[in-house]
Amino acid sequence: MNAFSLALRNLLRNRRRSLTTLLAMIIGASAILLFGGYSRNIDLGLETGFVRGSGHLQLQHRDYFLYGTGNPAAYGIAGYSRIVTELQRDPVLAPMLNVVTPSLSIGGIAGNFNAGVSRTVFGSGVDVAGQNTLYQWNDYGFPGVGKTSPLTGSSADAAVIGTGVARVLQLCAPLQVKNCPAAQTSTQDAAQGTAAPDDIAALSAQEAGQGEPQSATRIELLAANAHGAPNVAGLNVIKAEAMGVKEYDDMAVLLHLEKAQQLIYGKEDPKVTAIVLQLKHTSQMPAARARLAELLTGPLQGFDLEVHDFATLNPQYGQITGMFAAILGFIAILIGGIVLFTVSNTMSMAVVERTVEIGTLRAMGLRRVGIRRLFVCEGLLLGALGAVLGALVALALAWLINHAGLTWLPPGNVEPVPLTVRVWGEPAMIIKTALGLMLVATLSAWWPARRAARLDIVDALRHV
Amino acid sequence: MSSVTLKKVSKHYRLGSVDVPALSGIDLDIRPQRFTVLSGPSGSGKTTLLNLIGCIDRPDSGELLVAGENVLALGDNALSDFRARHIGFIFQNFNLIPVLNAFENIEYPLRLTGVAPAERKRRVDELLAAVGLADRARNLPGQLSGGQRQRVAIARALATNPALVMADEPTANLDSHTGAAILELMRNLQRERRMSFVFSSHDPNVLAMADDAVFIRDGHITGIEQRTPELAA
Ligand SMILES: Nc1ncnc2c1ncn2[C@@H]1O[C@H](COP(=O)(O)OP(=O)(O)OP(=O)(O)O)[C@@H](O)[C@H]1O
Ligand SMILES: [Mg+2]
Numbered sequence: 027m028n029a030f031s032l033a034l035r036n037l038l039r040n041r042r043r044s045l046t047t048l049l050a051m052i053i054g055a056s057a058i059l060l061f062g063g064y065s066r067n068i069d070l071g072l073e074t075g076f077v078r079g080s081g082h083l084q085l086q087h088r089d090y091f092l093y094g095t096g097n098p099a100a101y102g103i104a105g106y107s108r109i110v111t112e113l114q115r116d117p118v119l120a121p122m123l124n125v126v127t128p129s130l131s132i133g134g135i136a137g138n139f140n141a142g143v144s145r146t147v148f149g150s151g152v153d154v155a156g157q158n159t160l161y162q163w164n165d166y167g168f169p170g171v172g173k174t175s176p177l178t179g180s181s182a183d184a185a186v187i188g189t190g191v192a193r194v195l196q197l198c199a200p201l202q203v204k205n206c207p208a209a210q211t212s213t214q215d216a217a218q219g220t221a222a223p224d225d226i227a228a229l230s231a232q233e234a235g236q237g238e239p240q241s242a243t244r245i246e247l248l249a250a251n252a253h254g255a256p257n258v259a260g261l262n263v264i265k266a267e268a269m270g271v272k273e274y275d276d277m278a279v280l281l282h283l284e285k286a287q288q289l290i291y292g293k294e295d296p297k298v299t300a301i302v303l304q305l306k307h308t309s310q311m312p313a314a315r316a317r318l319a320e321l322l323t324g325p326l327q328g329f330d331l332e333v334h335d336f337a338t339l340n341p342q343y344g345q346i347t348g349m350f351a352a353i354l355g356f357i358a359i360l361i362g363g364i365v366l367f368t369v370s371n372t373m374s375m376a377v378v379e380r381t382v383e384i385g386t387l388r389a390m391g392l393r394r395v396g397i398r399r400l401f402v403c404e405g406l407l408l409g410a411l412g413a414v415l416g417a418l419v420a421l422a423l424a425w426l427i428n429h430a431g432l433t434w435l436p437p438g439n440v441e442p443v444p445l446t447v448r449v450w451g452e453p454a455m456i457i458k459t460a461l462g463l464m465l466v467a468t469l470s471a472w473w474p475a476r477r478a479a480r481l482d483i484v485d486a487l488r489h490v
Numbered sequence: 491m492s493s494v495t496l497k498k499v500s501k502h503y504r505l506g507s508v509d510v511p512a513l514s515g516i517d518l519d520i521r522p523q524r525f526t527v528l529s530g531p532s533g534s535g536k537t538t539l540l541n542l543i544g545c546i547d548r549p550d551s552g553e554l555l556v557a558g559e560n561v562l563a564l565g566d567n568a569l570s571d572f573r574a575r576h577i578g579f580i581f582q583n584f585n586l587i588p589v590l591n592a593f594e595n596i597e598y599p600l601r602l603t604g605v606a607p608a609e610r611k612r613r614v615d616e617l618l619a620a621v622g623l624a625d626r627a628r629n630l631p632g633q634l635s636g637g638q639r640q641r642v643a644i645a646r647a648l649a650t651n652p653a654l655v656m657a658d659e660p661t662a663n664l665d666s667h668t669g670a671a672i673l674e675l676m677r678n679l680q681r682e683r684r685m686s687f688v689f690s691s692h693d694p695n696v697l698a699m700a701d702d703a704v705f706i707r708d709g710h711i712t713g714i715e716q717r718t719p720e721l722a723a
Contacts, residue, residue, distance in 0.1 A: 035589035386585040389546050390646075391574020391602050393567050483546040487581070 033403040036376070043372055048412050050368045054361035055416020055463050056423060061357055062455050063424055063447035065350035070166040070448070071436060072343050073308060076336045078163050081127075081302035082311055083318065084339060085109065085331045090299060091338075098131050099252040099290050102297025109301055109326060118317045122310045124163060127156025128298035130286045134249030136187070136261075136279055138195040140242075145194045147187075148277040149247060151286025151298075154178055160304050169444060175280075176265045182282055185245070185261035190276030192266035200242040201266040247279065252291050259289040268440040311335060358459075362466050365412075369405055370470035377401065377478040384478050385486025394479040401478055405471020406464060413460035417449075420456075424449040492555070493654060493686040494520035494543050499552030501538055512538040513709045516552070520688060521702060522653070524718070525680050528690040529697050530706035536690035537658055539706065543688060544656040545573050557653045574602045578647030578685075580657035580676075584639040586631040586646075592618065593627040596645045603650050617645035621675060637668035644676060648683065655680070655687045661696070673699060 037044045087094065090101035103109065106128050113119055113126050130151035137144030157175040176186045187195070189203050198206035243263040251257040261281060269275035287296035305314055318333050337343050377384070384397055424447045432445035449456065499516040502509050513535045520526050520543070528536045541547035542554060545561050554562050557576050564572060578599075579585075586595050593614055600610045618624045621641035631639055640660065647655050660676070661669030677699050680687045689696060697703055705713040 032589065039589055382583075382585060383587060386579075386581070386587070388570070389544065389573065389579050390599055391570050391572075391577075393570045484541050487546070487585075 029399055029403045030407060032400065033407045036380075036400075036404055037407060040376070040379075043375065044408070047368050047372045047408055048415065051365055051408065051412025051463060051467065052416045052419055054365050055413055055459055056420035058354070058358050058361055058459050059417060059420035059449050059456065060423060060427075060447055062354055062459065063420070063449040063452060064445075065347075065354055066448045066452055066455065067446045068350055068436060069347045071168060071443070072346055073336070074164065074166055074168055076340045076343055077165075077304060077308065078161050080336055080339050081125075081160060081304040082308060082336055083303040083305070083314060084334050085301040085303070085318070086299065086334060088330045088332050091332070091334055094299065097250075098133060098299050099250065099254075101299060102130075102252070102291070103128075103299070103301065103329060103331065104295055104297050105329070106298045106301055109329060109331075112321070112325060113301070113303065116317065116321065119314060119321075122305050122307075122314050124304040124306050125156055125159040125302075126304075127153045127160065127302050128283065129153070129300050129302055130283055130290065130298045131300070132247075132249050132286055132290060134247050134289075136191065136195065137246045137248065138197060138244075139246060140244075141196040143195055144248075145191065146277070147191060147247070147279045148274075149249070149279040149281060149286060151281055151283040152177070153283050154180075156302070160302065163304055165307055176267060177280060177282060180264055180282075181262065182285055183260060183262050184264045184282065185247075185285075186265045186267055186280040187245075187263050188269045188275035188278035189266045190269075190272065191279060192263075194276070195245060197243055197245075197263060197266065201263060203266045247281070247289065249289055251289070252294065252297075257289055257292070259285060261285070270440045358462070362462065365463065365466050366470045368470075369408060369467045370474060372408070373401055373405055373471045373474035374477075376404065377474045380478075381481065381486050381489040384481055385483050385489065388481075388483045389487065397481075398475045398479040401475030402468060402471050405475070406468045408471075409464035409467025410460075412467065413463040416463065417456050417460060420449050492519040493522040493524075493557065494518070494688070495553070495555040496542070497553040499542060499549045499554060501535075501542065501547070501549045511709050513542075513549070516709075516711060518704065518711060518714075520686060521716070521720075522686050523684045524686055524701035525677060525699060526686070526688045526702040526704065527697050527700035528688065528704050528706060529692070530712075532692070534706045535709040536706055538709075540656055540658050540688065540690050543654070544577055544579060545569055574599060575650060576653045578650065578652040578655040580640070580643050580647045580655065580660045582659045582662050584631070584636070584643045584663075586639055586642055588631050591628050591630050592623060592634065592642045595631070595642055596649050599646060599649045605650075613649060614645075617648060620648075620679065621645045636664055637672060640664060640668075640672050641675065644672070644679065648679060648685070651683070651685075653686060655685055657687065657689045659691055659693075660689065661691070661693060669693070670695065 085103070087101040087103055094101035110126050110128060114123065132149035132151065134147055134149055135144050136147040152175070154175050154177045158178060161173050161175065177184055187197070189206065192198050192201050192203050193206050198208070241262055245261050245263055247259045247261055248256060261279070269278050283298070291297060303314065305311065315333060315335070322331055322333070387397060427445065427447050433442035434445045435442050496516050496518045499513060500511075501513040502511045504510070516539065528539060530536055538547070542549055543556065545556060548562065553560070559572065561569060561572060587598065590598065596614045596617055597610050600613060605613070615624070618627055621644055623638060623641055623645070626634060626638060631642070634642065657676070661672055664672060673696060676687065689700075691697065701716070701718045703715040703717070704711060
């Protein structure tokens with residue numbers, strides 16, 4: 027009969043009240059855990075998306091991240107293949123690496139001169155094999171792996187554009203883009219500009235080789251080359267793909283790295299704007315960064331590079347995870363407050379009911395601290411029971427939700443994904459919630475317990 | 491040597507702005523190993539005096555020695571420990587701990603004083619037999635009659651072999667037949683175990699059994715009868 031078995035017996039003495047209190051705690055704990063599991067899933071989903079898209083870390087030319095988009099050509103990394111080889115061979119880095127792949131970003135203007143329309147675009151020249159390896163990353167077991175780059179197996183001049191680009195360039199019909207209304211205002215200017223201006227057409231023809239038939243999905247990508255002179259690449263759009271975020275969807279052009287390099291660097295030494303590193307696990311990022319820092323001041327010193335992680339490259343990652351963390355914190359505080367009042371109310375009632383018992387125990391020689399321990403133990407036990415049952419309920423509800431076939435559209439996604447809450451497999455979250463609940467329950471028992479311990483013995487014994 | 495010595499002990503209660511004198515200038519020696527009864531009309535101060543002697547209340551002035559100890563000098567923890575070791579309580583309403591069975595209720599004071607489990611079991615079994623409840627050890631208080639509960643309470647008060655057992659009208663909540671049996675039991679246990687019992691009671695039957703009788707009225711001692719001779723030292 028230790029303090030806890032005594033506390034348990036006292037809790038069982040007023041079952042209905044204890045159950046009501048427990049129920050409040052179970053609802054509170056499972057609400058925190060379910061929302062925590064939901065937001066955890068979002069965090070990991072975003073992370074997976076960004077790590078698949080842009081790797082964990084990128085090596086870029088110094089200042090490219092801040093100023094480079096205005097003039098990508100000026101911030102190219104020359105001799106990048108040596109760097110890639112160096113990274114892949116590095117004894118510290120290599121075991122952590124999933125893939126190292128270069129990419130070249132271009133700002134330019136894409137035109138469909140058949141329709142007389144053009145717009146500014148953001149082009150990415152990528153290595154298809156590397157890109158496909160990036161896509162396979164799935165450290166958190168999300169469904170729907172095995173997506174490959176739409177450029178896979180395509181010809182050297184193939185390109186993939188965002189649906190927004192397709193819409194503006196009036197390529198929806200040939201590319202079979204759904205939900206792509208044609209412009210209402212008939213464009214007179216477009217009617218006039220039936221063909222590309224002579225100079226651009228000439229450039230393009232020179233580039234593509236003479237006499238090729240103009241396909242319905244052909245566009246010209248106009249960009250400034252490394253010397254600031256305009257250059258044009260003729261691209262064959264093989265697919266329009268929704269890119270999730272509208273701003274990006276309206277600007278994205280994906281093309282083969284070699285094609286992009288030809289456009290910017292011509293016959294000169296090709297460069298890239300980023301070397302993308304994807305690690306096996308996100309937890310390896312600090313170690314990988316540390317090693318990269320060593321390499322950048324050592325063997326790779328002359329390249330004038332800097333390292334960015336996916337959170338810096340994609341600020342919305344921090345914004346969205348921060349928002350969910352704030353909401354979760356708010357919910358936790360709210361529920362903590364409710365639990366605090368519920369438990370302290372229960373314990374206060376118990377103290378009043380057991381006043382004579384308190385007087386008796388004190389008369390028999392139990393010290394004040396013993397009385398306090400009695401009630402604090404009850405609070406702690408209530409908290410522990412609430413936490414364990416709450417976690418079990420949360421796990422059961424999470425299982426139900428995960429198997430109910432619900433879907434939702436996360437921010438930045440194009441297609442609905444299964445609604446998943448991650449409770450199972452998040453022991454840290456469960457333990458933190460459980461400890462928090464027990465702490466709150468114990469704290470709320472503290473004041474009634476203190477009052478009980480300070481009761482005057484004679485008054486307590488006289489209590490009716 | 492006295493079991494309890496009071497010198498010029500006074501106690502008053504405050505009711506709002508009014509002072510209610512409960513005890514004034516009490517001088518009293520309670521002889522050891524005796525059955526002492528405090529007798530007096532309702533409101534005369536019996537309970538107040540018993541609480542002071544039992545060290546659960548403090549006087550406003552005066553001196554109080556219990557088992558040779560100047561208990562007024564003790565802090566709350568020391569006084570709690572002192573009560574656990576030296577004083578047993580029997581209450582009018584039995585005051586058993588409802589979630590503990592008979593055995594555990596009697597065992598409780600032994601846990602407080604740190605008695606080893608085997609010794610605890612030996613003593614509780616012996617006490618259960620002494621109060622005639624050996625077959626009720628596992629019963630909760632709610633499963634016992636009033637008389638049985640008071641027997642458990644008596645056993646509990648005696649568990650630590652205290653120097654002093656306090657009882658405030660222990661038979662007031664029992665029918666006269668059961669009350670008489672309980673009195674008989676207490677009187678026998680007191681003799682056997684040579685403890686000092688201090689009672690308060692209106693009951694003439696209780697008074698008749700006393701070694702010593704202390705008469706109180708309006709917070710003053712009006713008479714002391716010592717009916718048995720001093721024990722040889
Ligand atoms: N907590 C208290 N507050 C105020 N006055 C009190 C308090 N306790 C006792 N008194 C007063 O002190 C006096 C003595 O009370 P006490 O309870 O000691 O009498 P008693 O002899 O035990 O009476 P009874 O035989 O009815 O139990 C009474 O006048 C009573 O009203
Ligand atoms: Mg009284």
